[in-house]
Amino acid sequence: MESDFKTILKQHKDKIVGGIFYLMAIYYLIRGIILAFSVDIWYDELFSIEFAKRTVSELVGLTARDVHPPLYYILLRGMYLLLGGTGLPIETIAKLTSCIPFAILIIYSLTYIRKNFGFIASGIFSFAILTMPQMPEYTTEIRMYSFAVLFVTAALLHGFGLMKSMTDAGNTKWDIKNSLGLFLFGVAAFYSHYYAGMSVGIIYFLLIVWMVLFYLKAMKEHIKINFKVLASVVIAMNLTVIAYVPWLFALSKQISTVKNNYWIQPVGLRSFLSAAKYIFTPYYTEKSMQMFAAVMMIIFTVALAAWTFFKGWDDKLTKHQCIMAFLVLPLLILGGLVASWLIRPVFVNRYMIPAFGCFWLSIAIMIGKALEQKRDTLVKRAIISVALVMTIYMASIGITDYRAFIGNEEYREVNMTETLKLFRSIDDDTIIISNFDQAQALMAYYLNDDQTDNHKVYLYLNSPEALINETVSGLATIEDPVDVYNFVDSGKRVLFLGSFNSREVILQEWNDAYGITFENKGSFLMERYWFDVFELSLE
Numbered sequence: 001m002e003s004d005f006k007t008i009l010k011q012h013k014d015k016i017v018g019g020i021f022y023l024m025a026i027y028y029l030i031r032g033i034i035l036a037f038s039v040d041i042w043y044d045e046l047f048s049i050e051f052a053k054r055t056v057s058e059l060v061g062l063t064a065r066d067v068h069p070p071l072y073y074i075l076l077r078g079m080y081l082l083l084g085g086t087g088l089p090i091e092t093i094a095k096l097t098s099c100i101p102f103a104i105l106i107i108y109s110l111t112y113i114r115k116n117f118g119f120i121a122s123g124i125f126s127f128a129i130l131t132m133p134q135m136p137e138y139t140t141e142i143r144m145y146s147f148a149v150l151f152v153t154a155a156l157l158h159g160f161g162l163m164k165s166m167t168d169a170g171n172t173k174w175d176i177k178n179s180l181g182l183f184l185f186g187v188a189a190f191y192s193h194y195y196a197g198m199s200v201g202i203i204y205f206l207l208i209v210w211m212v213l214f215y216l217k218a219m220k221e222h223i224k225i226n227f228k229v230l231a232s233v234v235i236a237m238n239l240t241v242i243a244y245v246p247w248l249f250a251l252s253k254q255i256s257t258v259k260n261n262y263w264i265q266p267v268g269l270r271s272f273l274s275a276a277k278y279i280f281t282p283y284y285t286e287k288s289m290q291m292f293a294a295v296m297m298i299i300f301t302v303a304l305a306a307w308t309f310f311k312g313w314d315d316k317l318t319k320h321q322c323i324m325a326f327l328v329l330p331l332l333i334l335g336g337l338v339a340s341w342l343i344r345p346v347f348v349n350r351y352m353i354p355a356f357g358c359f360w361l362s363i364a365i366m367i368g369k370a371l372e373q374k375r376d377t378l379v380k381r382a383i384i385s386v387a388l389v390m391t392i393y394m395a396s397i398g399i400t401d402y403r404a405f406i407g408n409e410e411y412r413e414v415n416m417t418e419t420l421k422l423f424r425s426i427d428d429d430t431i432i433i434s435n436f437d438q439a440q441a442l443m444a445y446y447l448n449d450d451q452t453d454n455h456k457v458y459l460y461l462n463s464p465e466a467l468i469n470e471t472v473s474g475l476a477t478i479e480d481p482v483d484v485y486n487f488v489d490s491g492k493r494v495l496f497l498g499s500f501n502s503r504e505v506i507l508q509e510w511n512d513a514y515g516i517t518f519e520n521k522g523s524f525l526m527e528r529y530w531f532d533v534f535e536l537s538l539e
Contacts, residue, residue, distance in 0.1 A: 014368075017391075018119030022110070024395075025126035028402050029102055032130070032139035035409045036095035040416040040527040043438035045142035046445055049090060050471040052076040064250035065467060071191035072144030094142040101150035102139060105129055105357065112157055113361070116164075117318060121361075121368030124394065128360040129153075131398030133282050136405035138353065145353045148196035151189035153357030155200050156328070158182040159207045159233075160321045166211060166229040167317055174228050183236040187243045189354070195332060196354035197244075202331045203358075204237045206324045255343070267340040267347055275333050278349035279359070282397040283404040293397060300390040304366040307383045313369045322369070326362035329355040367391055415525035422524055422533065423447050426495065431487045432457045433478065435506055436499035437464050439529045443497060444474035446526070457497075460484075460506065484536070485514040494536040495521075503532060515539040 041049060047066065051059040051073040059077060063070040079097045080090060088096075106126045114122035129135060129149070138145045158181030165175040186204070190197035211230045218225045280294040280301075305326060312319045332355045336347035370387035373380040423446050426432065432447070432455065434440035440459045447455035458478045469475050478484060487494050496518065498506065510516040521533040 014119040014371075017371075018114070018121075018123030021120075021123030021127040021395075022106075024399070025106055025123070025130055028127075028130050028136075029099065029106065029139070031402070031406055032102070032136075033096065033099050035406065036099060036140050037092050038095070038409070038413045038416070039089050039091040039420075040412050041091055041142060041442070041445075042527045042529070043441060045094070046441055046472070047467065048073065048076060048094060048142045048144075049445075050468075052080050052090070052094065054471075062467060062471070064253065067254055068144060068193060069191045069197075069247060069251075071188060072147055072193075075147065076142075091142070095140040098138065098140055098142060098146045101146040102130055104150055105153060108154065108157060112161075113364075116160070117365050118368045118372070120371055121364040124364040124367055124391065125361050127398055128364060128394060129357055131402045132356070132360055132394070133280060133397065133401060134278060134350070134353065135356065136402045139405075140409070144192045144196075145350070148189060148193040148354035149357045151185045151192055152196050152199045152203070152328075152354045153361065155182055155185040155189060156203050156325060156358050156361070158185065159203055159324075162207070162229050162233060163210065163317060163321060166214060166226055168226065169224055171226050172228070173226075174232060179232040179236055182233070183239055186236065186240045190240065190244050191247065193351075193354055195336065195351040198335055199328055199332050199355045199358070200240075202328050202335070203324075204233070204240075206327060207233050208237075210320060210324065266345050267337050271337055271347070272333070275349055275352060278352065279329075279356075283401045293393065297390075297393060297397070300386055300393065301363065303383070303386045304363065304370065304390065307370070307379075307386075308366050311379065313372070318365065318369070322362050322365040325358045325365070328358040363390075363394075412525065412527055416527065419524045419526050420446065426455065427493075428454045429492060430455070431492050431494040433460055433484065433487075433494065433496045434458070434499065434531075435460045435462075435496075435503060436529070436531075437462055437468075439497065439499050439526065439531055440464060440475065441468045441472050442526055442529065444472050448474045481510065481513060484510055485516065488514075488516055488536050488538055496534040496536055497531045498534060499529065499531045503534075507534065510536070 051062055054062065054077075056074055056077060059073045060070045063073055076094055076097055079093055083093045083096075084090070106129075109122045109126040109129075113125055130139060138149070158178045161178035162175055162182065165171055165178065186200040189200045208230075211233060215225060215227070215230060217223075276298060277294060280297040281290050282293050284290045284293060308319065308322055308326070312322075329352060333347075333352060336351060340347045367387045367390055370383045371391075373384055375381045375384060423443070426447065432443065434443060434457055437459055440457050441464060444455065444457040447453060447457065453474075455474050456476045457474055458476045460478050461481075463469070463477055464472075464475045484494070496503070496507070498504075507516075507518055511518075515538055516536050517539055518534040518536050521535055523530060523532050
């Protein structure tokens with residue numbers, strides 16, 4: 001009986017391992033959907049919310065003055081129109097929208113990836129795309145990154161389908177399904193995020209290089225191939241360029257804006273180390289554990305990649321597809337850094353996110369193929385051990401990271417409830433002052449969430465960002481400290497919602513110059529922004 005059980009386990013180990021990862025992926029996706037039922041947002045998400053409230057023509061015009069393409073905002077607008085009548089808050093609708101790409105990726109994994117790369121690769125990919133470092137945050141973040149991951153990964157998978165069609169000697173037909181998929185997802189990537197577009201550009205480049213080399217090899221060996229597949233890739237690439245022409249004018253204006261004024265810090269050789277930390281560092285509380293886990297993940301990844309590149313498995317097509325998937329991320333990093341050196345800094349770590357689907361797909365394929373190897377050589381035994389340990393590490397890190405994400409989101413939600421109670425207790429006549437532009441914008445957003453509200457939030461000695469000032473109601477500025485004294489002297493209630501340690505300096509300056517005193521009413525958390533509430537009065 002025990003022998004029969006072991007035999008069954010051995011025969012179905014791929015399905016068992018893959019199934020476990022599938023179940024974890026589905027569980028965490030459901031948890032992400034549950035977490036979407038909250039209203040806390042941060043500053044960047046405020047752009048998404050405000051754009052989605054406007055007509056398509058208005059939001060496209062606003063987007064052209066921002067630093068991203070418009071497709072995500074159009075999709076979000078569509079979901080808002082579809083679900084806005086359900087009574088759900090717009091924040092929840094937007095967060096649920098961000099969950100959709102992950103559900104679609106799991107469907108791709110259960111179908112195409114499972115069919116072509118096996119149960120283990122499919123299961124690990126489904127799990128990794130939700131739980132690996134940085135990814136949990138994007139389950140519900142109201143930005144374009146989850147869609148960027150979907151579009152880039154789907155474009156790659158349809159590219160894989162075209163590669164398979166090209167190797168089918170008996171096939172002389174056009175591969176319409178995969179050609180159309182590559183084109184549509186490629187265009188969607190270009191219109192969702194510029195680094196998603198760059199990722200698709202890399203995919204096109206790698207596809208054409210592989211197909212040309214494959215064609216030359218076939219000619220040399222007098223093998224008949226389906227030349228229509230290469231033609232379809234070239235056609236899809238040219239159509240993608242044509243489809244992007246309408247946005248080029250807006251892009252040129254955005255580039256000019258970036259050249260003149262942008263917040264991203266200069267890049268250098270340290271940027272490569274920073275990128276590696278971003279990709280591999282898990283959410284462990286102990287810094288030493290974080291560093292150890294990240295270093296081990298890097299070592300295992302290098303070992304698997306070296307084996308794949310220089311030895312690998314017998315199926316050349318899946319091996320080349322795996323290498324292609326792996327190369328997208330490092331080439332994207334290199335492209336972003338080169339662009340930063342040529343124009344000005346335009347690369348931050350989160351811009352790698354669009355290529356994370358490709359990267360973790362390649363790792364999942366490597367693990368799956370490594371575990372299929374027979375233990376008949378020292379190298380194979382070593383790579384099987386590496387794959388097993390990497391699988392355990394990924395499971396541990398993924399579970400830890402997503403649990404931490406759930407904990408952080410629940411903590412924010414509890415604190416946000418108290419913050420909203422505070423905001424509801426503030427009447428329209430109260431003067432509200434902030435010393436941080438991002439906090440000011442969000443305070444005004446929440447205080448004026450009802451059309452009958454007419455709160456004004458003053459930014460002290462600074463001005464709000466132009467697009468935020470245009471789209472968020474209730475923003476004002478204080479350009480002279482004496483205005484604070486005049487507000488307090490008028491007899492109105494004046495609250496200073498101060499951020500950072502500079503609030504103490506500001507309060508001291510007001511006391512020294514005008515005799516303004518204060519009473520601390522407590523600390524509050526607004527998504528990720530802590531602030532203290534001070535009620536001002538005169539001595």
